[in-house]
Amino acid sequence: MPSSVTLSMFVKMANYTILFLFSLIFLSSSHASVQDFCVADLTGPDSPAGYFCKNPAKVTISDFVYSGLAKAGNTTNIIQAAVTPAFVAQFPGVNGLGLSLARLDLAPGGVIPFHTHPGASEVLIVLRGYITAGFVSSANSVYVKTLKKGDVMVFPQGLLHFQVNAAKIHAKAIVSFSSASPGLQILDFALFANDLPSSLVGKTTFLDPAQIKKLKGVLGGTG
Secondary structure, three states, rough: OOOOHHHHHHHHHHHHHHHHHHHHHHHHHHOOOOOOOOEOOOOOOOOOOOEEOOOHOOOHHHHHHHOOOHHHOOOOOOOEEEEEEEEOOOOOOOOOOOOOOEEEOOOOOOOOEEOOOOOOOEEEEEEEEOOOEEEEEOOOOEEEEEEEEOOOEEOOOOOOOOOEOOOOOEEEEEEEOOOOOOOOOOHHHHHHHHOOHHHHHHHHHHHOOOHHHHHHHHOOOOO
């Protein structure tokens, strides 16, 4: 049978444990956000931390609803594809929430060329047709699969990836991002749609001058 001294020590230890746990709860909650939302004030500047918060008195339901993804994008362009964003600039309610969306439309033969999103990982959900999608890891391993309606694929943050229409019908997908402003850089445009000197493009890509000139002509580059 335990002595009264042992029992007293046990009670004290239990009390200290409970006090410690409550302290942790208090400390964690004190660092948690007490603000329900931070609808973007699009009249102010954007920054790496996002937009400033709109005055709560001026926030309406329209800030939390976006209908722009209902309409198909225009695919009559060089890549025969369209991306309709629902980023913070279009959908101010996602500001500070760490998420955003976009609609992807691919006509037959359509392609979203190799690109990266420096600020977010991406999840793609196929709604119509067939899309061959893939990404390349930093170890240069390639992961590619042809997706059908209902399939979901994830693209880790910052890795080069692409999507190609794999059938002769229109393809449609919804993509979500782990940032309100995921960022975008398309590899082909970075190389051939600006004034980067062709001599440097040639040295860094091993392409011949004629091919570089052709690609710059197609994408509007100079130099």
